[in-house]
Amino acid sequence: MQIIFYLIFTILGLSIGIFIGILFSKTKSAGVYAELDFLKKDIEKKEKEYAALNSKIELEFKNIANSILVDSNKKVQSESQDNLKNLLSPLQTKLGEFQNRLEQNMQNQTKDSTSLKEQIKHLTDLNKQIGDEAARLTNALKGEAKTRGDWGEMILERLLETSGLTKGEHYLTQKQFQNSKGMAIRPDVILLLPENRHLIVDSKVSLVAYDLIFSTDDEAERKLNRKAHVDSMRKHVDDLAKKDYTQIPELNCFDLVFMFVPIEQAFIEAVNERPSLYEEAFKQNVVIITPSTLLATLRLVQTIWQQENQNKNALQIAEAGGKLFDKISLYVESLEEVGTNIDRAKKSFSTAKKRLVEGNGNILSQANKLKELGSKTTKALLELTSEQEDES
Known part of the structure; x- marks a missing residue:
C-alpha cells in the first residue's frame, strides 16, 4: 500500500516541478518566487494530508485484515467442529450399539448360565436315575433266568425294528409250535425269507459269571469266572442244538440256527478264553451272533426281500405286458374285421346307388x-x- 502512495507522490512532485519550470521559463518576475513559496507550502500540506490518509488507510487495512482473519478463524473453527462432530457421531452411534449388544450379551449369558445350571442339574438327576435303574436291572438280571431271557428278547426285537424289517411280514416273535415228537417249542424270532424259507434266532444271556469277571481284582478268580462264563455259553449252545427246529412241520428251516448274545463284550470275553468256541458251536449248526453281526444279517435279509419284490414286480410287469399284447392283437383283429365290414358296406351302398340313379x-x-x-x-x-x- 505504501508503494502506491510513494508512486503518487513522485508523479505529483514531477508534475509540480514541470509546472514550476514552465512558469519560471515564461515569467521571470518577482511574483514567481511568491508562487513557489505558496506551492511549497501547499505541497507540504498535501504531504501531511497524504501521510494522514496513508495512516488511516493502513489502519483500516489492518482492521479489515484482522476482521477477515477473525472471520476465517471462526469459520475454520466452525468447520472443524462440524467435521469433528461428523467424525465422532458415527463413532458415538457405534459405541451405543456396542454397549447395547454388550448389555444384551450379558443378559443372554445370565439366562444361558441359569439354563445351563438347570440342564446340568437335570442331567445329574437323570444320570443318578439311570444309575439306579441300571443297578436294579443288574440285580434283576443276576437274579432270575426268566428276567435275563426277557431282557435279551427285548434287545433282539429292538434291533429287528431298527433294521427296517416289518413284524408279521418279515419276522415273527414268540410263535409256539410242536416238533415231530409232540413237544411244545417256541423260538424267540423266526426270520421269514423268500420261497417260504425260515431262519431261527434265539436269544441267550450269560450274565452272572460274566459280571463276576469284573467284580474281583484277583486274577485267579477272574480266570475261574471266565471259565464259568465259557461253560455257560457252551451250555446255551448245546441246549439250542438239541431243540432241532428243522423238525417243526410248519417251518422250512435252515440247518443253522442263530444264537443271539446281546452283550458284545460277553462274547469277546468267552472267545478270548476259549478261541475254539465259535467253531465248536458252528459244528453243532449254531451260529453265535452279537448285536453288530445281527444288524448286518438283518440288512442282508432286507436286501434279499428287496430283490424278491423287484423280481416279483418284473414278473408282474412281464405278465401284464403279455396280457396287453394279447389285447392289442385282439384289437387289431377287430379293426381288420371292421375294415372288411366297411368294404362290404361300400359295395352294398354302390349297388343300391346304381339301382337308385x-x-x-x-x-x-x-x-x-x-x-x-x-x-x-x-x-x-x-x-x-x-x-x-x-x-x-
Whole structure:
C-alpha cells in the first residue's frame, strides 16, 4: 500500500516541478518566487494530508485484515467442529450399539448360565436315575433266568425294528409250535425269507459269571469266572442244538440256527478264553451272533426281500405286458374285421346307388316322372341326382 502512495507522490512532485519550470521559463518576475513559496507550502500540506490518509488507510487495512482473519478463524473453527462432530457421531452411534449388544450379551449369558445350571442339574438327576435303574436291572438280571431271557428278547426285537424289517411280514416273535415228537417249542424270532424259507434266532444271556469277571481284582478268580462264563455259553449252545427246529412241520428251516448274545463284550470275553468256541458251536449248526453281526444279517435279509419284490414286480410287469399284447392283437383283429365290414358296406351302398340313379327305369327317374305327372312333393331329387352324376 505504501508503494502506491510513494508512486503518487513522485508523479505529483514531477508534475509540480514541470509546472514550476514552465512558469519560471515564461515569467521571470518577482511574483514567481511568491508562487513557489505558496506551492511549497501547499505541497507540504498535501504531504501531511497524504501521510494522514496513508495512516488511516493502513489502519483500516489492518482492521479489515484482522476482521477477515477473525472471520476465517471462526469459520475454520466452525468447520472443524462440524467435521469433528461428523467424525465422532458415527463413532458415538457405534459405541451405543456396542454397549447395547454388550448389555444384551450379558443378559443372554445370565439366562444361558441359569439354563445351563438347570440342564446340568437335570442331567445329574437323570444320570443318578439311570444309575439306579441300571443297578436294579443288574440285580434283576443276576437274579432270575426268566428276567435275563426277557431282557435279551427285548434287545433282539429292538434291533429287528431298527433294521427296517416289518413284524408279521418279515419276522415273527414268540410263535409256539410242536416238533415231530409232540413237544411244545417256541423260538424267540423266526426270520421269514423268500420261497417260504425260515431262519431261527434265539436269544441267550450269560450274565452272572460274566459280571463276576469284573467284580474281583484277583486274577485267579477272574480266570475261574471266565471259565464259568465259557461253560455257560457252551451250555446255551448245546441246549439250542438239541431243540432241532428243522423238525417243526410248519417251518422250512435252515440247518443253522442263530444264537443271539446281546452283550458284545460277553462274547469277546468267552472267545478270548476259549478261541475254539465259535467253531465248536458252528459244528453243532449254531451260529453265535452279537448285536453288530445281527444288524448286518438283518440288512442282508432286507436286501434279499428287496430283490424278491423287484423280481416279483418284473414278473408282474412281464405278465401284464403279455396280457396287453394279447389285447392289442385282439384289437387289431377287430379293426381288420371292421375294415372288411366297411368294404362290404361300400359295395352294398354302390349297388343300391346304381339301382337308385343309374340305368333305364331307375327309381329316381320314375319318381321324377310321377312328379311331372302332377304328384305333389315337398323335396326335390335333383340335388341327389346331381351329386350322383358328379361322382360318376
